[in-house]
């Protein structure tokens with residue numbers, strides 16, 4: 001379905017992603033894990049063309065999406081919706097308008113410029129918000145919502161693009177465990193009900209185990225593990241995180257409250273709880 005063929009990104013002398021090859025044959029929920037700097041974000045951003053690849057190919061429906069230009073590139077960017085750690089909403093706009101912004105790529109420039117949305121757009125946005133359980137917040141400004149609610153708005157906005165796949169770049173890294181669960185449940189539900197590929201960068205092993213059909217472990221730009229969560233042993237995890245015998249899986253758990261500092265395995269502990 002989507003095939004990565006020796007996809008590489010270099011920043012000067014630094015190789016962030018090094019000849020990465022893998023194929024997602026059917027709609028799967030794939031978790032990409034690895035310590036900070038392993039290349040996870042760069043990989044995701046290359047798929048969506050936010051970061052230009054240095055070399056390699058990404059084949060989707062027989063086409064190399066890394067070679068797309070102009071309108072076809074924009075259509076591809078609509079087809080693979082991104083969800084970001086920091087939500088990327090427009091804080092002063094109301095929630096329903098933020099969601100409708102997901103339709104921008106599908107509209108002409110003039111319509112987009114003046115935020116002209118049809119009744120259908122409004123209905124679709126409300127339905128997406130309802131699906132995420134936050135339709136009651138539709139008229140609030142985005143900045144009035146908690147982090148967890150904002151991330152659900154961002155996912156509703158992604159749904160408005162009617163994408164082939166969802167790329168989520170550490171969608172729960174800024175959330176407390178309860179909101180992290182709501183957001184991951186939502187992504188899993190979209191994968192299962194809509195039969196879409198969800199490719200999700202995660203810092204925490206337990207989240208990958210709980211939610212993903214397949215886990216890809218990256219280290220220094222290379223894929224060092226690719227398999228089902230059941231094969232993700234502590235030894236494999238040590239290799240992915242480049243940790244020694246003292247490595248403790250609990251250190252990567254979302255269920256612990258941390259202070260946002262990096263532990264010895266290079267894994268960011270979740271931020272302290274945020275209400276929501």
Ligand SMILES: Nc1ncnc2c1ncn2[C@@H]1O[C@H](COP(=O)(O)OP(=O)(O)OP(=O)(O)O)[C@@H](O)[C@H]1O
Pocket residue numbers: 011014015016034035036037038039040041042043
């Ligand atoms: N725009 C950039 N310019 C220069 N170097 C970059 C840039 N973006 C990423 N890098 C480097 O590429 C490497 C991979 O970074 P990337 O953000 O993809 O890792 P990551 O696994 O997503 O890490 P994190 O979990 O901290 O987000 C790092 O060494 C990083 O410093």
